[in-house]
Amino acid sequence: MKTMQVQEQGGPLVAVEEARPVPGRGEVLLRIKACGVNFADTLMVKGTYQETPPYPFAPGMEVCGIVEEGAGLPVGTRVAAMIGHGGFAEFATAPAAACVPVPDGMSDAHAAAFLVAYGTAHVGLTHRARLQAGETLLVLGAAGGVGLTAIEVGKLLGAKVIACARGAAKCAIAKEAGADHVIDTDSGDIRTEVKALGGADVVWDPVGGAQFKAALRACKPEARLLPLGFASGEVPQIPANILLVKNLDVLGFYWGAYMTFAPEVIVRSLQTLFAWYGEGKLRPHVSHEVPLAEAADALDLLISRKATGKVVVTP
Template sequence: MIAYRLHDVDAPPRWDDLPLPEPGPGEVRVAMRACGLNFADLLMLQGQYQERPDLPATLGLEGAGVVEALGAGVTTPAIGTRVAVFGSGMLASHAVVPAVACLPIPDAMTWPEAAGFQIAYATSHLGLARRANLCPGERLLVTGAAGGVGLTAIEIGKLMGAEVVASARGADKLAICREAGADHVIDADAPDMLEQLRALGGLDVTYDSVGGEAFHSAFRATRPEGRLLLIGFAGGDLPRLAPNHMLVKNISVIGHYMGAYPRFNPQALAGSLGALLEWYRAGRLHPHISHVLPYDQVAEGMDLLRSRRSTGKVVIDLPDGG
């Protein structure tokens, strides 16, 4: 098998030839077909991700493929099942994962769709439904709205009955946000973002993956009992909280990291993914993938994320491991 591995944070990753692994008890081996890239992959390259694996480490946090071998005690998913997988080491021709980490996917779901589905959609669904308790009729701001998680937050916010405001950089990205269902769009570079938000009537919920000034504008435009959901800090600046304003306006700032759910509440994650797949089967979700690249262009895919030239997901097409 081959795997894209990071050996040192000061050196670029490389494709390594490795022995084909055998699944242990409770595990399966998946012949991978595609891997979705995420901003977390960039942080891992720099040694800045909140979970730091021992090196060398195979990159890739989500992917999709076909189950090809079962470990002891495993009966499902059966050999030949098409699955999406969330975990570490997905940027490889084969991956050994716990059987419970495999999500059977609909026949109509393409490999790129399946490879980039779980992190973005589950982050938005768990964040908006479980953590922020978004209610019908509320006004939702999504920052970084043309990115992988941002577009899913627009879709899910609309499905939950919210009025969605999308913030992204440039006319092309704002047009994509409108296509995803945003009711209002604001250029992220606009100097009067706060005034535009207040002119709309303020915010009930903010889904923020950017941080920095975008967070502060959203915070100041938040109505009493509003909620600000912290997804990440792609802008590079951690927001400065004002607890006194949180107090007098009864505002909640909520942290949300989807990657922790397999450890502390796998049932919640499973329920979320089940609901999301039902929405997909019903034609209510439309994954947006801007780039599908061959496996020898992983570095170019990472650069698309780093330079923010992509919209939605960037997916790597893997060698046919089957």
Template sequence: MQAFQVQAFDRPASLTEIQCPPPGPGEAAVALRACGLNFADLLMMKGSYQDTPAPPFTLGLEAAGVVTDLGAGTQGFAPGDRVAVFGGSGGLAEAGVFDAARLIRIPDAMSFEHAAAMQIAYGTSHLALDHCARLQPGETLLVTGAAGGVGLTAVEIGKLMGATVIAQARGREKLEVAAAAGADHLVDAGEDLRSTVKALGGADVVYDAIGGDVWKAAFRSANPGARLLPVGFAGGDVPQIPANHLLVKNLTVIGFYLGGYMKFRPEAVRRSFETLFAWHGEGRIKPHISHTLPLERAAEGLDLLRSRKSTGKVVITIGSSR
């Protein structure tokens, strides 16, 4: 089968012919139909992501497809089941073998593309804002990188939770995407983020996916007692946290990594996914997919992330659409 693999960290990832192993105990084989791309894929290609496997490995953290076979003793699924899987890797291939505990059934009405696009972006925002930050109706939520994969879902979920949302993104086109997702106030990346947010009353919750100077400005725009979520650093600079400011303003900084929750609180992730899939079925959320490309163009899809030319999600389609 074809798989988009990293053979070595000093070489570009490429399509490679590999053998798909049979599923072992507790595992399921899945014929993959779609895979969502993430900034983490770019880090894994360089070996700088916190959960990077040893080469060779197949990229693709989140995917969707159809169960084809089960290992000995595997329960809860059957061949033919349509499933989503947050496998951490292995999604950019024609098939894969995954721990069945990481599978979740998807509704018949949900496309594989939407199922593949929802897990990391929506799961990160939902767990971070609801479970960790306890965002409340009437509070003000600041989202940086608000047109990106996770940022856009934070805007959407923040509005669903009753917050006033301030969205920061680069350029009119991306700001319009954030506005369509429900943002109440828009801040261009070229504006003074701190003064603009302070003029709007400050932020009660900060959801930052950029890091660096953007994080510094967002941090300084936070109200006393605010909760701050550094969920990524797409700008390249890891956020730094001045503890003296935490003390003076009684701020709480909450580190959040969805992959970590899969290891120590998997039931929380599953509940979140089930909630999100139900919201999707009710028409309350809808993934924004700016680009859909076939597996042979996976490198092009990753370039779209690298150059920040995408909004929302880039999804790779694989084989049949059903």
């Protein structure tokens, strides 16, 4: 099979021909139809992600594929699966228990782009942040993969959504996703504008850096802040005095960890999300579909912030 691998830390993606993987006990072999690309993939290539596999490896943690062989699922079943890495390839193995049958009306690209972004938004906002109807949700990085899904899920949960994005085009995409108010971070002031809108009850932050600091100061008393990534490159240091004065909660959140210590949380969440998709309540946004041979360009789209929503690699 063909695969695109990184051979050493920070190295380029290289085309490699190798044997198809053999499914182990409880696994299935998938013929990959599409692979969702995540910011975590770029961190794995650099060797800075919390779960970077040994080199060489193929990036790609979420896929849509057809079951070719193995135990637990009928051959020919189309599924979406979290595989950790290996999705930049024509075939990959996956635990049968981690595979979710894809609804007939869902495209391969939407299925590959669905699990991480929507799963992260739903578990984060319901299970961790306890977002309630009528509360105000502030979404940073709102035009990215987990930003747009947070807007959609937040609105379905009954929240008022303030979205922060960079530039008019990305702000327009956030508005189209359902945001009630949009702040252009190229020209606006997050702290001032959010406070003018009444403040935030929940902050959704895949960005970190200066935007986290501004959002922290725009929170209502007893607000909850979820740092789930640091796309700015800066991990913010949190002043405990502000937490004390406003009775704030900062809640660490890593969606993938639930696969290990509480998989039932993810299973329940995905059941809800696929039902919402079937009802037409969710609209995945895929800005780019990139051939496998050009997978390096897919990573560059995220690094350069030229993508909106999700990028998908198609073998």
